[in-house]
Amino acid sequence: MANKTILEVQNLTKFFTTPAGQLHAVDGVSFKIEEGKTLGIVGESGCGKSTTGRTILKLLEPTGGKIIFDGKDITSYSRKQMRPLRQEMQMVFQDPFSSLDPRQTVMQLISEPIIEHKLLKSKKDIEDRTLELMETVGLAERYINVYPHELDGGRRQRIGIARALAVNPKLIVCDEPVSALDVSIQAQILNLLKELQEKMGLTYIFITHDLSVVKYFSDDIAVMYLGQMVEKAPSDVLFANPVHPYTKALLSAIPLPIVGKEKPKRQLIKGEITSPVNLPDECRFMKRCDFADECCKKCNPKLHEIEPGHFVACTRVAEGTI
Numbered sequence: 001m002a003n004k005t006i007l008e009v010q011n012l013t014k015f016f017t018t019p020a021g022q023l024h025a026v027d028g029v030s031f032k033i034e035e036g037k038t039l040g041i042v043g044e045s046g047c048g049k050s051t052t053g054r055t056i057l058k059l060l061e062p063t064g065g066k067i068i069f070d071g072k073d074i075t076s077y078s079r080k081q082m083r084p085l086r087q088e089m090q091m092v093f094q095d096p097f098s099s100l101d102p103r104q105t106v107m108q109l110i111s112e113p114i115i116e117h118k119l120l121k122s123k124k125d126i127e128d129r130t131l132e133l134m135e136t137v138g139l140a141e142r143y144i145n146v147y148p149h150e151l152d153g154g155r156r157q158r159i160g161i162a163r164a165l166a167v168n169p170k171l172i173v174c175d176e177p178v179s180a181l182d183v184s185i186q187a188q189i190l191n192l193l194k195e196l197q198e199k200m201g202l203t204y205i206f207i208t209h210d211l212s213v214v215k216y217f218s219d220d221i222a223v224m225y226l227g228q229m230v231e232k233a234p235s236d237v238l239f240a241n242p243v244h245p246y247t248k249a250l251l252s253a254i255p256l257p258i259v260g261k262e263k264p265k266r267q268l269i270k271g272e273i274t275s276p277v278n279l280p281d282e283c284r285f286m287k288r289c290d291f292a293d294e295c296c297k298k299c300n301p302k303l304h305e306i307e308p309g310h311f312v313a314c315t316r317v318a319e320g321t322i
Protein backbone atom coordinates (compact mmCIF):
# COMPACT_ATOMS: atom_id res chain seq x y z
CA MET A 1 0.00 0.00 0.00
CA ALA A 2 1.31 3.44 -0.91
CA ASN A 3 2.18 5.74 1.98
CA LYS A 4 0.35 8.96 2.56
CA THR A 5 1.49 11.95 0.49
CA ILE A 6 2.83 14.46 3.00
CA LEU A 7 3.79 17.17 0.52
CA GLU A 8 2.61 17.97 -2.96
CA VAL A 9 3.98 20.88 -4.95
CA GLN A 10 2.19 21.85 -8.15
CA ASN A 11 3.75 24.12 -10.76
CA LEU A 12 5.55 26.16 -8.10
CA THR A 13 7.13 29.43 -9.20
CA LYS A 14 9.18 31.98 -7.36
CA PHE A 15 10.29 35.03 -9.30
CA PHE A 16 12.38 37.90 -7.98
CA THR A 17 12.13 41.37 -9.44
CA THR A 18 15.63 42.60 -10.25
CA PRO A 19 16.87 45.70 -12.11
CA ALA A 20 17.59 43.45 -15.11
CA GLY A 21 14.06 41.95 -15.16
CA GLN A 22 12.13 39.02 -13.66
CA LEU A 23 14.50 36.42 -12.25
CA HIS A 24 12.95 32.95 -12.55
CA ALA A 25 14.54 31.28 -9.51
CA VAL A 26 11.89 28.50 -9.41
CA ASP A 27 9.91 28.03 -12.57
CA GLY A 28 7.16 25.43 -12.66
CA VAL A 29 8.38 22.78 -10.21
CA SER A 30 6.02 19.89 -9.36
CA PHE A 31 6.50 16.82 -7.19
CA LYS A 32 4.97 14.69 -4.44
CA ILE A 33 6.69 13.14 -1.42
CA GLU A 34 5.31 10.27 0.59
CA GLU A 35 5.61 10.36 4.36
CA GLY A 36 8.91 8.93 5.61
CA LYS A 37 10.68 9.28 2.26
CA THR A 38 13.47 11.49 0.98
CA LEU A 39 13.49 13.57 -2.17
CA GLY A 40 16.98 14.69 -3.16
CA ILE A 41 17.15 17.93 -5.14
CA VAL A 42 20.44 18.34 -6.99
CA GLY A 43 21.94 20.83 -9.37
CA GLU A 44 24.72 23.38 -9.51
CA SER A 45 24.84 26.64 -7.61
CA GLY A 46 22.12 29.10 -8.62
CA CYS A 47 19.70 26.55 -10.13
CA GLY A 48 17.04 27.33 -7.51
CA LYS A 49 17.37 24.51 -4.97
CA SER A 50 17.39 26.67 -1.84
CA THR A 51 14.65 28.95 -3.15
CA THR A 52 12.50 25.85 -3.78
CA GLY A 53 13.07 24.66 -0.19
CA ARG A 54 12.46 28.05 1.37
CA THR A 55 9.33 28.68 -0.70
CA ILE A 56 7.85 25.31 0.27
CA LEU A 57 8.32 26.25 3.93
CA LYS A 58 6.74 29.64 3.18
CA LEU A 59 9.88 31.45 4.32
CA LEU A 60 9.47 33.06 0.88
CA GLU A 61 6.09 33.86 -0.65
CA PRO A 62 5.47 31.79 -3.79
CA THR A 63 4.79 33.70 -7.01
CA GLY A 64 2.51 30.97 -8.35
CA GLY A 65 1.56 27.32 -8.05
CA LYS A 66 0.33 25.30 -5.09
CA ILE A 67 1.88 23.86 -1.94
CA ILE A 68 -0.19 21.16 -0.26
CA PHE A 69 1.21 20.03 3.07
CA ASP A 70 -0.41 17.19 4.97
CA GLY A 71 -3.65 17.65 3.01
CA LYS A 72 -3.80 21.46 3.53
CA ASP A 73 -3.32 23.95 0.71
CA ILE A 74 -0.91 26.34 2.47
CA THR A 75 -0.05 28.41 -0.61
CA SER A 76 -1.86 31.51 0.61
CA TYR A 77 -1.52 30.91 4.35
CA SER A 78 -0.65 34.06 6.29
CA ARG A 79 2.19 34.17 8.81
CA LYS A 80 -0.37 33.64 11.57
CA GLN A 81 -1.92 30.63 9.82
CA MET A 82 1.57 29.20 9.27
CA ARG A 83 2.55 29.50 12.91
CA PRO A 84 1.17 26.15 14.13
CA LEU A 85 2.57 24.51 10.99
CA ARG A 86 6.08 25.87 11.62
CA GLN A 87 6.46 23.07 14.14
CA GLU A 88 5.76 20.46 11.49
CA MET A 89 8.10 21.86 8.82
CA GLN A 90 11.67 22.56 9.79
CA MET A 91 14.93 23.39 8.05
CA VAL A 92 18.53 22.31 8.65
CA PHE A 93 21.09 24.68 7.12
CA GLN A 94 24.47 24.22 5.47
CA ASP A 95 26.38 26.32 7.92
CA PRO A 96 24.95 25.87 11.39
CA PHE A 97 27.53 28.34 12.69
CA SER A 98 25.92 31.27 10.96
CA SER A 99 22.43 30.17 12.02
CA LEU A 100 23.39 29.69 15.69
CA ASP A 101 23.59 32.67 18.03
CA PRO A 102 27.25 32.65 19.20
CA ARG A 103 26.25 34.12 22.59
CA GLN A 104 24.03 31.17 23.45
CA THR A 105 25.11 27.89 25.01
CA VAL A 106 24.09 24.49 23.65
CA MET A 107 21.43 24.35 26.35
CA GLN A 108 19.98 27.72 25.31
CA LEU A 109 20.19 26.94 21.60
CA ILE A 110 18.40 23.60 21.82
CA SER A 111 15.80 24.71 24.34
CA GLU A 112 14.94 27.91 22.42
CA PRO A 113 12.43 26.29 20.00
CA ILE A 114 10.83 24.35 22.89
CA ILE A 115 10.26 27.63 24.76
CA GLU A 116 9.27 29.62 21.66
CA HIS A 117 6.61 27.10 20.68
CA LYS A 118 5.50 26.76 24.34
CA LEU A 119 5.92 22.99 24.21
CA LEU A 120 7.02 22.70 27.84
CA LYS A 121 6.83 25.12 30.74
CA SER A 122 8.85 24.01 33.74
CA LYS A 123 12.59 24.59 33.77
CA LYS A 124 13.16 20.96 34.74
CA ASP A 125 11.05 19.58 31.84
CA ILE A 126 12.82 21.87 29.37
CA GLU A 127 16.22 20.79 30.63
CA ASP A 128 15.28 17.10 30.52
CA ARG A 129 13.98 17.44 26.96
CA THR A 130 17.16 19.29 25.91
CA LEU A 131 19.30 16.49 27.33
CA GLU A 132 17.12 13.92 25.58
CA LEU A 133 17.54 15.75 22.27
CA MET A 134 21.31 15.95 22.79
CA GLU A 135 21.38 12.20 23.28
CA THR A 136 19.19 11.66 20.20
CA VAL A 137 21.66 13.54 17.98
CA GLY A 138 24.76 12.07 19.64
CA LEU A 139 25.96 15.16 21.55
CA ALA A 140 27.55 14.25 24.87
CA GLU A 141 26.02 15.84 27.96
CA ARG A 142 29.31 17.54 28.81
CA TYR A 143 28.73 20.03 25.97
CA ILE A 144 25.56 21.44 27.51
CA ASN A 145 27.16 24.67 28.71
CA VAL A 146 29.59 25.28 25.85
CA TYR A 147 29.24 27.83 23.03
CA PRO A 148 29.05 26.87 19.34
CA HIS A 149 32.52 28.28 18.54
CA GLU A 150 34.01 25.75 20.97
CA LEU A 151 32.67 22.86 18.88
CA ASP A 152 33.70 21.40 15.52
CA GLY A 153 31.47 21.58 12.43
CA GLY A 154 29.95 18.12 12.94
CA ARG A 155 28.88 18.88 16.52
CA ARG A 156 27.51 22.27 15.45
CA GLN A 157 25.44 20.51 12.81
CA ARG A 158 24.16 18.14 15.51
CA ILE A 159 22.91 21.22 17.39
CA GLY A 160 21.17 22.41 14.19
CA ILE A 161 19.49 19.00 13.86
CA ALA A 162 18.50 18.93 17.56
CA ARG A 163 16.90 22.38 17.17
CA ALA A 164 14.90 21.15 14.18
CA LEU A 165 13.82 17.99 16.06
CA ALA A 166 12.89 19.91 19.21
CA VAL A 167 9.43 20.73 17.83
CA ASN A 168 8.64 17.18 16.55
CA PRO A 169 8.50 18.03 12.83
CA LYS A 170 7.10 15.84 10.08
CA LEU A 171 9.10 17.38 7.21
CA ILE A 172 12.68 18.66 7.30
CA VAL A 173 14.27 20.56 4.44
CA CYS A 174 17.99 19.80 4.72
CA ASP A 175 19.81 22.48 2.70
CA GLU A 176 23.35 21.26 1.96
CA PRO A 177 23.61 19.94 5.54
CA VAL A 178 27.00 18.26 5.03
CA SER A 179 28.65 20.44 2.38
CA ALA A 180 30.69 22.42 4.90
CA LEU A 181 31.96 19.30 6.70
CA ASP A 182 34.99 17.01 6.26
CA VAL A 183 34.18 13.82 4.36
CA SER A 184 34.46 11.55 7.43
CA ILE A 185 32.12 13.80 9.41
CA GLN A 186 29.75 14.01 6.42
CA ALA A 187 29.15 10.25 6.68
CA GLN A 188 28.41 10.52 10.41
CA ILE A 189 25.83 13.25 9.89
CA LEU A 190 24.22 11.42 6.95
CA ASN A 191 23.99 8.26 9.06
CA LEU A 192 22.46 10.22 11.90
CA LEU A 193 19.83 11.78 9.60
CA LYS A 194 19.01 8.34 8.18
CA GLU A 195 18.70 6.81 11.65
CA LEU A 196 16.43 9.64 12.80
CA GLN A 197 14.27 9.19 9.73
CA GLU A 198 13.81 5.50 10.44
CA LYS A 199 13.11 6.09 14.11
CA MET A 200 10.73 9.03 13.73
CA GLY A 201 9.23 8.53 10.28
CA LEU A 202 10.60 11.91 9.12
CA THR A 203 10.23 13.11 5.56
CA TYR A 204 13.22 14.90 4.04
CA ILE A 205 13.86 17.21 1.16
CA PHE A 206 17.62 16.92 0.80
CA ILE A 207 19.22 19.72 -1.18
CA THR A 208 22.75 19.31 -2.48
CA HIS A 209 25.01 20.15 -5.40
CA ASP A 210 26.72 16.77 -4.90
CA LEU A 211 24.97 13.76 -6.47
CA SER A 212 27.21 11.27 -4.67
CA VAL A 213 25.82 12.48 -1.33
CA VAL A 214 22.20 11.72 -2.26
CA LYS A 215 22.73 8.41 -4.03
CA TYR A 216 22.12 6.18 -1.01
CA PHE A 217 20.19 8.76 0.92
CA SER A 218 17.27 9.59 -1.37
CA ASP A 219 14.31 7.54 -2.52
CA ASP A 220 13.76 9.89 -5.46
CA ILE A 221 16.08 12.41 -7.04
CA ALA A 222 15.12 15.56 -8.92
CA VAL A 223 17.77 17.29 -11.02
CA MET A 224 17.27 21.04 -11.35
CA TYR A 225 18.58 23.37 -13.99
CA LEU A 226 17.80 27.09 -14.16
CA GLY A 227 14.72 26.91 -11.94
CA GLN A 228 13.24 23.79 -13.52
CA MET A 229 13.36 20.06 -12.99
CA VAL A 230 15.02 18.45 -15.99
CA GLU A 231 14.95 14.85 -14.72
CA LYS A 232 13.25 13.06 -11.86
CA ALA A 233 13.36 9.37 -10.99
CA PRO A 234 13.80 6.87 -8.18
CA SER A 235 17.45 7.14 -7.09
CA ASP A 236 18.53 3.70 -8.38
CA VAL A 237 16.85 4.35 -11.75
CA LEU A 238 18.52 7.74 -12.12
CA PHE A 239 21.95 6.28 -11.43
CA ALA A 240 21.45 3.22 -13.65
CA ASN A 241 19.77 5.02 -16.53
CA PRO A 242 20.39 8.77 -16.58
CA VAL A 243 18.82 10.27 -19.69
CA HIS A 244 19.02 14.07 -19.68
CA PRO A 245 22.41 15.28 -21.00
CA TYR A 246 22.79 17.47 -17.89
CA THR A 247 22.18 14.54 -15.51
CA LYS A 248 24.64 12.42 -17.50
CA ALA A 249 27.28 15.11 -17.22
CA LEU A 250 26.70 15.51 -13.47
CA LEU A 251 26.92 11.74 -12.98
CA SER A 252 30.04 11.35 -15.08
CA ALA A 253 31.81 13.82 -12.80
CA ILE A 254 31.39 11.84 -9.57
CA PRO A 255 33.69 9.08 -8.37
CA LEU A 256 31.17 6.22 -8.09
CA PRO A 257 31.08 2.80 -9.70
CA ILE A 258 28.07 2.49 -12.03
CA VAL A 259 26.68 -1.00 -11.45
CA GLY A 260 26.36 -3.22 -14.53
CA LYS A 261 27.68 -0.58 -16.87
CA GLU A 262 31.01 0.93 -17.68
CA LYS A 263 31.45 4.30 -16.06
CA PRO A 264 30.68 6.91 -18.70
CA LYS A 265 33.54 9.06 -19.90
CA ARG A 266 33.73 12.24 -17.91
CA GLN A 267 31.75 14.93 -19.70
CA LEU A 268 32.63 18.46 -18.74
CA ILE A 269 29.74 20.86 -18.73
CA LYS A 270 30.76 23.78 -20.88
CA GLY A 271 30.50 27.34 -19.61
CA GLU A 272 28.55 28.67 -16.67
CA ILE A 273 24.89 28.37 -15.81
CA THR A 274 23.23 31.33 -17.59
CA SER A 275 21.32 34.08 -15.87
CA PRO A 276 17.74 33.12 -14.99
CA VAL A 277 16.50 36.57 -16.07
CA ASN A 278 14.30 37.06 -19.18
CA LEU A 279 14.69 33.51 -20.46
CA PRO A 280 13.59 32.75 -24.04
CA ASP A 281 11.15 29.89 -24.79
CA GLU A 282 13.77 27.33 -25.73
CA CYS A 283 15.66 24.56 -23.96
CA ARG A 284 17.51 26.21 -21.07
CA PHE A 285 20.40 23.76 -21.21
CA MET A 286 20.81 24.06 -24.99
CA LYS A 287 23.84 26.35 -24.97
CA ARG A 288 25.83 23.90 -22.86
CA CYS A 289 24.52 20.66 -24.41
CA ASP A 290 26.64 18.53 -26.76
CA PHE A 291 23.51 17.12 -28.40
CA ALA A 292 21.65 20.37 -29.03
CA ASP A 293 20.25 20.99 -32.50
CA GLU A 294 17.59 23.12 -34.18
CA CYS A 295 14.69 21.31 -32.49
CA CYS A 296 15.93 22.45 -29.06
CA LYS A 297 15.13 26.06 -30.03
CA LYS A 298 11.46 25.24 -30.62
CA CYS A 299 10.32 25.42 -27.01
CA ASN A 300 11.30 24.91 -23.39
CA PRO A 301 10.64 21.14 -22.98
CA LYS A 302 8.29 19.84 -20.30
CA LEU A 303 8.85 16.71 -18.20
CA HIS A 304 7.90 13.61 -20.16
CA GLU A 305 7.47 10.16 -18.53
CA ILE A 306 9.82 7.76 -20.33
CA GLU A 307 9.25 4.79 -17.99
CA PRO A 308 7.10 4.52 -14.85
CA GLY A 309 8.23 7.19 -12.40
CA HIS A 310 11.08 8.42 -14.62
CA PHE A 311 10.56 11.90 -16.09
CA VAL A 312 12.85 13.80 -18.44
CA ALA A 313 12.54 17.31 -19.92
CA CYS A 314 14.50 17.16 -23.17
CA THR A 315 13.09 17.93 -26.61
CA ARG A 316 15.29 15.36 -28.31
CA VAL A 317 14.29 12.63 -25.85
CA ALA A 318 10.61 13.46 -26.41
CA GLU A 319 11.16 13.29 -30.19
CA GLY A 320 13.14 10.06 -29.90
CA THR A 321 16.24 11.49 -31.55
CA ILE A 322 18.58 10.94 -28.62
Ligand SMILES: Nc1ncnc2c1ncn2[C@@H]1O[C@H](COP(=O)(O)OP(=O)(O)OP(=O)(O)O)[C@@H](O)[C@H]1O
Pocket (backbone or CB within 6 Å): 016, 018, 023, 024, 025, 043, 044, 045, 046, 047, 048, 049, 050, 051, 052, 209, 276
Ligand atom coordinates in the same frame (compact mmCIF):
# COMPACT_ATOMS: atom_id res chain seq x y z
N1 LIG B 1 16.36 37.32 -2.61
C1 LIG B 1 16.76 37.18 -3.88
N2 LIG B 1 16.68 38.21 -4.74
C2 LIG B 1 17.06 38.08 -6.05
N3 LIG B 1 17.54 36.92 -6.57
C3 LIG B 1 17.66 35.87 -5.73
C4 LIG B 1 17.27 35.93 -4.36
N4 LIG B 1 17.51 34.71 -3.79
C5 LIG B 1 17.99 33.92 -4.77
N5 LIG B 1 18.09 34.61 -5.93
C6 LIG B 1 18.54 34.09 -7.23
O1 LIG B 1 17.73 32.97 -7.52
C7 LIG B 1 18.50 31.98 -8.21
C8 LIG B 1 18.41 30.68 -7.46
O2 LIG B 1 19.11 30.82 -6.22
P1 LIG B 1 19.19 29.64 -5.15
O3 LIG B 1 19.98 30.14 -3.97
O4 LIG B 1 17.83 29.11 -4.92
O5 LIG B 1 20.03 28.55 -5.93
P2 LIG B 1 20.77 27.28 -5.36
O6 LIG B 1 20.63 26.23 -6.40
O7 LIG B 1 20.26 26.96 -4.01
O8 LIG B 1 22.26 27.76 -5.29
P3 LIG B 1 23.28 27.78 -4.04
O9 LIG B 1 23.61 26.36 -3.79
O10 LIG B 1 24.42 28.61 -4.52
O11 LIG B 1 22.49 28.44 -2.93
C9 LIG B 1 19.92 32.53 -8.31
O12 LIG B 1 20.07 33.15 -9.59
C10 LIG B 1 19.97 33.56 -7.21
O13 LIG B 1 20.89 34.58 -7.52
